[in-house]
Amino acid sequence: MPTHKIFTMPFSTVYPLYIAKAERKGRTKEEVDEIINWLTGYEGNRLQSVLENETDFETFFAEAPKLNPSRNLIKGVVCGVRVEDIEEPLMQEIRYMDKLIDELAKGKKMEKILR
Template identity: 80%
Template structure:
């Protein structure tokens, strides 16, 4: 079976769209980066290095230092498909990220997006 086209796309070609989507709703690049770091375990420097190298999605997720175990709690529909029902592991990781960015653009609080308790 042929690889899905998005797997070979560079992450850096999609990243500006994440930023634009967030900024249209008065959210920030920093919040987008925080979501990506939370999901993948990359540091900010590592994230920026992947953007600079134009790493493809397959490599970006394969080299992620520590995929967040709480990502399996991400639920909902993205592109008409429930993320929790996606069987292809890499596609599910990509859609998890898409779903988190969507939640940000919808105005959700970061602690809800990142599935963490609100500070006391």
């Protein structure tokens, strides 16, 4: 089974897009970082290291310090697909992150985003 191109894409390629999306809607880089920390456990120097080393998405999630056990409460549609119905585990993790960033950009309060 061929892997999805995004699995080998560096997280550092998408990270600025997450920030830009949030900032266009009046949100901040710090809020994006808070979401990443909540979902994966990456923060501060450890997140910076992932960005500098151009860690791919597959490694980013495989080596995440602590995947949040509440992430399975994330529901909804991203790119026309319900995140709770995605069967490929890595793709589901990526779409969880996308969904949280979407919610941030739509103006949801952080308390609601971070279930």
